[in-house]
Amino acid sequence: MRSRTRIAACVGAAILLASIPGAASPLPAHEKTVWNYDGGILLVTDGSVADGPCFRISGRVSAPNFFDNLKRIDHDDSETIFRRGTETLTHFPDQLILAFVVYDHPCSTQLEHAATRTYLTRSLMSSLHLYLYWKHGVELRPIDNIESKYFSVDPVMSHSVGHSHDLPEKLEWSYEFAVPSAGVPLTDSLVLILRGPDGRIAARVAARM
Numbered sequence: 001m002r003s004r005t006r007i008a009a010c011v012g013a014a015i016l017l018a019s020i021p022g023a024a025s026p027l028p029a030h031e032k033t034v035w036n037y038d039g040g041i042l043l044v045t046d047g048s049v050a051d052g053p054c055f056r057i058s059g060r061v062s063a064p065n066f067f068d069n070l071k072r073i074d075h076d077d078s079e080t081i082f083r084r085g086t087e088t089l090t091h092f093p094d095q096l097i098l099a100f101v102v103y104d105h106p107c108s109t110q111l112e113h114a115a116t117r118t119y120l121t122r123s124l125m126s127s128l129h130l131y132l133y134w135k136h137g138v139e140l141r142p143i144d145n146i147e148s149k150y151f152s153v154d155p156v157m158s159h160s161v162g163h164s165h166d167l168p169e170k171l172e173w174s175y176e177f178a179v180p181s182a183g184v185p186l187t188d189s190l191v192l193i194l195r196g197p198d199g200r201i202a203a204r205v206a207a208r209m
Contacts, residue, residue: 035072037209041190046105047203049128049196053118054107059100061179061190061207066093072186072209082186082209092181097149098132098190098207099176103156119168122153127197132179135189135206143179150176 040062048054070089073081082089104119133140156170179190189208196202 032076033074035074035209037067037070037072040067041207041209043100043192043205043207045203045205047194048107049124049202050198050200052124053120054105055102055120055203056105057100057102057192057194057203057205059098059192062097062099063093063095080187090186092184092186092188094180094182096179096181096190097176098179098192099150099174100192101172101174103172104170119170120173121169122171125153125173128202129195130175131193131195132177133191133193134184135191136185136187140191145180147178148176149178150174 040060042060044056044058046054046056068084070082070084073083075081102120102125106117132143132146134143135141152174154172154174156172181190186209189206191204191206193201194203
């Protein structure tokens with residue numbers, strides 16, 4: 001009887017162990033995705049002016065030494081960690097540098113009709129208004145105390161065959177701003193919006209980690 005009791009107890013323990021999720025086999029290893037941010041956060045988007053030309057915005061968000069060796073690690077359990085070496089980071093530095101250029105870029109409808117293509121002009125660019133926000137979820141928070149560090153308008157060399165004086169003036173606008181970012185979580189995004197004189201959005205792009 002003792003032998004049967006011992007066997008029954010062992011069988012019962014085996015059934016109980018098998019009924020516990022994950023007890024019969026080892027847990028699968030967690031997968032993760034790693035993003036590198038050496039040099040900063042890149043941003044690029046296309047925009048257009050109502051009944052006017054199309055353009056491209058290309059730029060970068062940076063800060064001295066902050067983005068060097070900075071990585072974002074996304075685990076499959078939805079956990080996100082920002083790490084630089086052995087240091088875990090949660091917030092941006094006190095200030096970021098936003099630098100970008102704006103230049104002509106053909107609209108998709110103009111690719112087949114080059115003769116109808118229009119270009120950015122000095123007066124048109126002067127009519128556009130820049131707005132910067134911090135975005136958390138769906139909330140947009142306007143950014144105050146932005147400092148303009150650099151601005152220039154430079155001609156773009158044309159490689160078209162023909163008389164250069166017959167071609168429209170092509171320019172590139174360069175901007176650089178110091179953006180206050182003390183206390184801003186790394187999970188927030190820096191949103192750039194250009195609006196036309198009528199208030200419509202001409203371009204919108206987010207620099208997100």
